[in-house]
Amino acid sequence: MIHSVLEFLTQELNSFIKLKVGDPLTTRIFLSGVTNEAGIAIPDQSLGLSLINIEEERTNKEQQSRFINAVGKIEKRNPEIQLNLYVLITANFQNKQANNTSDDYVEGLKQLSYAIAFFQSKNVFTPENSPALSGFDETLKKIVVELYSYSFEQLYNFWSVVGAKYLPSVLYKVKTLTIQENAIQESGEPIEQIFLTSLHKS
Template sequence: MIDKCMDVLKNQIHQYLKSLPDLNVTSNETVAVSPLVKEDGAVVIPKDQLGLSLINIEEEKINKAQNAVKKSADGQVMYRNPEIKINLYILIASNFNDYETGLKFLSAAMSFFQAKSVFISSNTPDLDPKLEKLIVELHTMGLEQQNHLWGYLGAKYLPSICYKVRMLIIQEELVSSEQAGVSKFALEGSGM
């Protein structure tokens, strides 16, 4: 699921960048899903591209599902673990030879998410049906947090911005057990 989410965001940003005449995008690769750095600290994001990197995953506790029971159309009661709702923190970093060009591309990516912050099947045809809906919010980090992040990653700072992608739902379809449902007639016959 995470890979599909990152891929759809990459494609959507790229399509938007290609639509802007002042950027003059002729390449098929303007955004890369990649880690920021290699183990030796060298930047992995290809030159003259924006890098889309996953920097954190957190469980969405507010909307946590509790129901482990689901009733099928034929009246069977199925038990499976409740779904997990997660939020992804993604970093968009600019790795351009020309600093000003990199800032233009980063600004354009920000404009894209300002214009389109909700991704559903009707406005994003390549959205995987299992994703249902993605909500992208700006996540502002202070200078100290940025310093810790880039230091932790082992990289020198690149112009970047962080976003929170909300409500990715992970639900394995494995059923742990299945039983016949209790009907009203069964309850009446038992004297209840």
């Protein structure tokens, strides 16, 4: 399910940026880790969408674990898990090719701005306003994307852990992803009557 959310957002962003730059053929953003053993994993002259953290949403956590099924039996299953995904969009334009204006810092900032503009114009995705969503996962009913600001210290720590020099990037919080496998732990008949026995001492 996590992969479906990220693949969907990558596709939506790609379509928007292609429209902005007027090039319907070139892929503009890739679902990719930020780095790998060789260095930056995001293809040159493109944006990368990377999952950098998964957080459990505890605010509205479901506590109920027993349910009555369609035939009237009691089923016990673990409460659903709600997740928030932290997604980094990074511009990998590092002037690697001489005399190529499409491979420079300014172009990277421009395309990163397109990504920000996309989520500013549309940050809630449902099957109604985004029919492609159902094609990725029919259980996905709503995705909300929010800009997430973090401090210079957090920024420094992140790129230090990644092991790469800073690239222009923006962080988003994608919420809330619900996971419920519906694995039955116990099953039985519901309690319909309670009998009380009173004992009196003479």
